């Protein structure tokens with residue numbers, strides 16, 4: 001066995017906690033199932049409590065590991081939501097596309113907006129990719145020329161005076 005055959009390239013996975021929030025039946029589970037398993041079902045069961053999924057994605061030079069919490073939209077589970085969005089790097093607010101006001105709301109609040117379809121898979125991978133790209137930990141390393149040291153103003157040498 002040659003040395004080169006036993007050298008393994010090890011790349012660190014960047015974990016990203018992401019939460020899906022939105023009304024009951026908005027399509028949260030369908031979006032994540034399309035992303036993670038490539039599946040879509042017409043009659044998706046309503047989520048009870050929350051469900052966890054993970055999926056990796058290559059972004060820039062990094063491998064991002066999404067740790068996804070799919071929350072339940074039913075009113076009775078609303079009090080649980082903070083448990084899932086606490087410490088999350090990003091949240092996807094899922095809404096029914098027939099709700100025309102959502103894009104204007106996103107623009108008004110400076111939020112990233114993208115239309116997706118779990119049914120046709122349109123923009124599903126893209127939305128996760130775009131989120132990962134925007135996170136500081138996944139930004140490409142800047143080609144910096146090094147650290148610039150600022151000159152400090154010369155400290156005045158204390159003069160000793162004596163003997164008036």
Ligand SMILES: Nc1nc2c(ncn2[C@@H]2O[C@H](COP(=O)(O)OP(=O)(O)OP(=O)(O)O)[C@@H](O)[C@H]2O)c(=O)[nH]1
Nearest residue numbers: 025026027028029030042044046047073117118119
């Ligand atoms: N046409 C179409 N239907 C969708 C899409 N996404 C979800 N649906 C349908 O909408 C219904 C509800 O979707 P879910 O993914 O269960 O919604 P949810 O937000 O997870 O619902 P809760 O778990 O109850 O909060 C399902 O029957 C899906 O088939 C989509 O992109 N296009």
